[in-house]
Amino acid sequence: MKRYVLLNPGPVNIKEKVRKALLSPDICHREPEFSALMTGCANKLLRAFAIAKSYDAVFITGSGTAALEAAVSSCVPRGKKILVVNNGIYGERIAEIARRHGINVADVKSDIAQAPDLGAVERRLKSDRSIAVVAMVHHETSTGILNPVNEAGRLCRKYKKLYLLDSISAIGGEELDFAKCGVDICVGTANKCIESIPGVSFALVRKPALPMIEKIPPRSLYFDLPGNLKGQKAGVPLFTPAVQSFLALDAALDELLKEGVDNRIRRYRALALRLRRAFEDAGLEYLIAPAYRSNTITALRLPEGVTYEKLHREFKSRGFVIYAGQSKLKEVIFRIANMGQISEGEGRRLIAAVRSIFRA
Ligand SMILES: *Cc1c(COP(=O)(O)O)cnc(C)c1O
Numbered sequence: 001m002k003r004y005v006l007l008n009p010g011p012v013n014i015k016e017k018v019r020k021a022l023l024s025p026d027i028c029h030r031e032p033e034f035s036a037l038m039t040g041c042a043n044k045l046l047r048a049f050a051i052a053k054s055y056d057a058v059f060i061t062g063s064g065t066a067a068l069e070a071a072v073s074s075c076v077p078r079g080k081k082i083l084v085v086n087n088g089i090y091g092e093r094i095a096e097i098a099r100r101h102g103i104n105v106a107d108v109k110s111d112i113a114q115a116p117d118l119g120a121v122e123r124r125l126k127s128d129r130s131i132a133v134v135a136m137v138h139h140e141t142s143t144g145i146l147n148p149v150n151e152a153g154r155l156c157r158k159y160k161k162l163y164l165l166d167s168i169s170a171i172g173g174e175e176l177d178f179a180k181c182g183v184d185i186c187v188g189t190a191n192k193c194i195e196s197i198p199g200v201s202f203a204l205v206r207k208p209a210l211p212m213i214e215k216i217p218p219r220s221l222y223f224d225l226p227g228n229l230k231g232q233k234a235g236v237p238l239f240t241p242a243v244q245s246f247l248a249l250d251a252a253l254d255e256l257l258k259e260g261v262d263n264r265i266r267r268y269r270a271l272a273l274r275l276r277r278a279f280e281d282a283g284l285e286y287l288i289a290p291a292y293r294s295n296t297i298t299a300l301r302l303p304e305g306v307t308y309e310k311l312h313r314e315f316k317s318r319g320f321v322i323y324a325g326q327s328k329l330k331e332v333i334f335r336i337a338n339m340g341q342i343s344e345g346e347g348r349r350l351i352a353a354v355r356s357i358f359r360a
Helices: 016-023 032-048 064-074 089-100 118-127 149-158 205-215 226-234 243-259 261-280 308-317 329-330 342-360
Strands: 057-063 081-088 106-107 131-137 163-167 185-189 201-208 296-299 335-339
Touching: 016 243, 032 057, 032 201, 032 226, 057 064, 057 226, 064 089, 064 163, 064 185, 064 201, 064 226, 081 089, 081 118, 089 106, 089 131, 089 163, 089 329, 106 118, 118 131, 118 149, 131 149, 149 163, 149 308, 163 335, 201 205, 201 226, 201 243, 201 296, 205 226, 243 261, 261 342, 308 335, 308 342
Parallel strands: 081 106, 081 131, 131 163, 163 185
Antiparallel strands: 057 201, 185 201, 296 335
16 A cells, blocks of 8 residues: 555554554463553653653553543543533534433533633533533644643632543643643543554543542443553453554654654644645635644635545645545635654655645
8 A cells, every 4th residue: 555644633654663563473461461561551651741650541442532431431420510611523522422421511612713712611610510520622623723721720620620631632742731731631542643553542540530530430331441440550451452552552652752742742833834834825724823723733724616525636646645624614624734753855745735736
């Protein structure tokens, strides 16, 4: 198969070292070799974000939504509500997961092209005592908006709520100060800014929040977050993990530690800025104002008379895979993500492709 440069928000292009890790000998997930691998992944992940003292890492086999479903379904006490800060498709997904588990949702919606209305969130927190958890998406992948994680954290501390953050498309690619935002459960996945393959996702749980979560009777067998953590710590994972995904994740975390999270963030940001200059030169228009834009996704309006399908074809014939808008935005925007291993040369070729496609 031909190598494409993936400009979609995960799975991303990975390093050859990560790919080669998949060729390790077969191992049994109930043997000490696997337990060491899983514990190693947890420790490296916590070390990369300098939170080894204050957080635990729990892995769930499955895509990012798996760890998200585990987090959401495990953290709301019976009879209590989850407030969802909802300004996009992924905010809506958190609300939908909660509803499917029979959890009551206080859905605080706001415009998809704007930062969320935290004033409305605070009013809701003041008026509704049954809210136990506040959930927000860190980087709304559907639009490329970066949400205010520290401000939301301040509200959670002020009103003593558990703070759940879907950082799936942000962690490793955006700044995240764990101590400052005080997030209690931070959800991530292997195949976005961590630069590994799909198959394993994770939740980082603040240690002081764990006893409260452990008291809640599990709503799900597979997605029982504290149950999975317990099994993982005892070296007996509850279910068969995606063993090869852990092998790749381990190698990807070595690469992340070598590069450093701050340097990775800088690398992504620098590429996004270069690309955005090319988009502007090509006369393209953004969906999101500069102040809210993430380091890794640019949502651009489809030019008058140009369909996504045509654009996708143009990019793909030049070796690049772009990404469509979701839901209502399907006819309005296209997205260019710049996560993962995109070389200098590929960046230059991409800018040339933008010039030639839009005849800038
Ligand atoms: C990718 C992503 C998810 C998870 O999607 P999967 O298809 O399960 O990997 C959840 N939330 C956000 C913000 C995402 O970007």
